[in-house]
Amino acid sequence: MKKMSAFISSVLMGSTLLLPLSASADQSNGNTGPVKSPKDKVIEQIITKMTDKEKIGQLVMPSTHDTESKMPNEDTRKLIQNYKAGSVIVYGARDARTTAQYNNQLQKWAANTSPKLPLLVSADLEFGTKQHVTDATPFPRQMGIGATRQAKAAKDVAKITALEAKATGFNWNYSPVADVNTNPANPVIGVRSFGEKTSLVSSMTAAQIKGYQENGVVATAKHFPGHGDTSVDSHLGLAAVTYDRETLETVHLPPFQAAIDAGVDSIMTAHVIINAIDKDLPATLSKRVLTGLLRNEMGFKGLIVTDAMSMHAIAKEWGAGQAAVMAVNAGADIVMATGNLDEQLETFNALSDAMKSGQLSERRVNESVKRVLALKIKYKLFDHRYVDLEEAVTAVNQPAHKETAAEVARKSITLVKNENVLPFNPTEKKLTLVTGPEIYGSTNFINSIASMVDEKSAGNVKSFTTSEDSTTTEIQQAVKLAEQADQIIVPTFSPSELPAGQAKLVKELQKTGKPVAAVSLGLPYDVKDYPEVGAYISTYSVERWGSPVPTSWKAAVDVIFGTQPGGKLPVSIEGLYPYGRGLTY
Structure with a gap:
């Protein structure tokens, strides 16, 4: 009680002395x-x-x-x-x-x-x-x-x-x-x-x-x-x-x-x-x-x-x-x-x-x-x-903290669909195209993912960023690049409803016959608008303000190139996939 009495006195008498309470x-x-x-x-x-x-x-x-x-x-x-x-x-x-x-x-x-x-x-x-x-x-x-x-x-x-x-x-x-x-x-x-x-x-x-x-x-x-x-x-x-x-x-x-x-x-x-x-x-x-x-x-x-x-x-x-x-x-x-x-x-x-x-x-x-x-x-x-x-x-710079974050991210990545498309082989020298939309005016999302693919894969990487609602011209450019590529990664993003241009981008790339893996950066419901895609991964990594969480993108790239996915859908995707869906290799 002495410490509390001293505290009360010091505070209420206006003293600068603040003793432990x-x-x-x-x-x-x-x-x-x-x-x-x-x-x-x-x-x-x-x-x-x-x-x-x-x-x-x-x-x-x-x-x-x-x-x-x-x-x-x-x-x-x-x-x-x-x-x-x-x-x-x-x-x-x-x-x-x-x-x-x-x-x-x-x-x-x-x-x-x-x-x-x-x-x-x-x-x-x-x-x-x-x-x-x-x-x-x-x-x-x-x-x-x-x-x-x-x-x-x-x-x-x-x-x-x-x-x-x-x-x-x-x-x-x-x-x-x-x-x-x-x-x-x-x-x-x-x-x-x-x-x-x-x-x-x-x-x-x-x-x-x-x-x-x-x-x-x-x-x-x-x-x-x-x-x-x-x-x-x-x-x-x-x-x-x-x-x-x-x-x-x-x-x-x-x-x-x-x-x-x-x-x-x-x-x-x-x-x-x-x-x-x-x-x-x-x-x-x-x-x-x-x-x-x-x-x-x-x-x-x-x-x-x-x-x-x-x-x-x-x-x-x-x-x-x-x-x-x-x-x-x-x-x-x-x-x-x-x-x-x-x-x-x-x-x-x-x-x-x-x-x-x-x-x-x-x-x-x-x-x-x-x-x-x-x-x-x-x-x-x-x-x-x-x-x-x-x-x-x-x-804030403890390596153990970063390792925990990476491990949780790997366990979160959800392989929702895979028709013999994934995993890509990181040792093969195949050309990978990474193409997708800018998010709230920023191209950093697609560029960052492309850089991660470049680090992971022995092959070369090309990236191409479209506008948020991909235009017909941009989609044609992406398809031309896809024709030169061996495999394709298409990140999509929606804070609520997926822009029609993004869905069309995935569909047109799928028509090239090349292996296509779509990756939702935001809500996991994107696949409803391009259900025919060969492979689909959910990362849950970007909210409606576009705050970036590259830890999750890195984990998604790891999964694309062979790391075992650990996530199960925490929501249902109406008409397509139930709550709890989560494939493994």
Whole structure:
């Protein structure tokens, strides 16, 4: 208790001395009961000394703003020091050393701000810390992990991601995606989901939560109560799902219940209207969903964070300020204030004004502040707010991490169809043509795969990149090149529906009579549009924003040239291939 007393005194008297708290603190999820733990008493004493502005600050998570040198700028300092932000979400790409410097600077600003509380520093690290740290380890997307059918692989990926994230200054990851991808045309979830079966998504979700949290990083199950059956991207519009309560309870909620049972410390809301619960408001703003369903019915005691509030599903209809007040009153603990600085300040000011007017009660605010502080204590952020730059670089460059990623990727690659086309022989000096579309204007995808083929094969390689929706002229050029080649690899990509030109490209190449292997880089459903292809491989490696995961492409090239494929379809391909399909050599 002496350490806790010293901590309380140092914080509340404004001293810069921050003595360790975690050694004496209870390590529970911060639940309050009739008998208060030492940690609960500490939290309550801290709260009694906080101003309303400081409390509101703990309820807002702004995205950071950067200088040209990719360090946090003056606007970010103001958000932390003037508006008392208790957490941040970091975007952009930096190497490990710069990331550690960046996050340390954020923590220094917080340490020099009353009441000197450490920051929760978060990021979307769905396919590994690599998503924002350039020299970190890239892992397969979640659908690829689902294709392995191995919960251990899911946990190993989460463990390594957590170790690299924590070393570079992140203590909160917005992963895993617990959405069950039941809609093949879903424009935003897709390969970010483990698959279409509730049982698979549930087991993988629980495994990853343990992998993250046992290694010191807050995990987040998202997007509650399920974004897998939508046909609208909530970044662009407000989606609604019309299935009944039984479907909600049997298909979409179990992965979130599995997350709760696994001890998840955070759940993120979905900007989706769930008609079975609330026909008027998206989950993020609905008390029926967040308090009624998640808290009261499912028993979640942890922290609820909203998805980005600048997304059109929310911002366009309600505006940043009004939506923030609605979200907190609905049961959210932290409002993710992305968007521009004006929108972020609107969020802080609206919550402050609502508290002053009584629209937002002090009791409701204190409930959320308690959960935020409990999380900071549980993850020992008072003792360990800074990271070592050299250790950050070392952590993300462990050869064992890269080997694990490569092994999981090999186990994920799914050979869906093979009519005596594969494997290609790597020792034969055959000319291989690699041709496929640019992805969001980039030719790097096809060029990178061609380079990998060149390294793998004793023969020569030619590559040709078409536009995203391959034109007739481009297809004719590809066919001419194919006539000179001995074997053909055709990557295709669709974030939702496959462009007609890509399907025609595969069909015309198949007509040449040469061995053709098509490789889906995104959703595994591409083969529906070119079912006559001789061989088809799914990699699940690129989502709707085009984030590259070359680890999976490398594994696919290995499989094409003889490595045994290990994946089984985590979704069904309607009319062609069932869930669980996966060929071997």
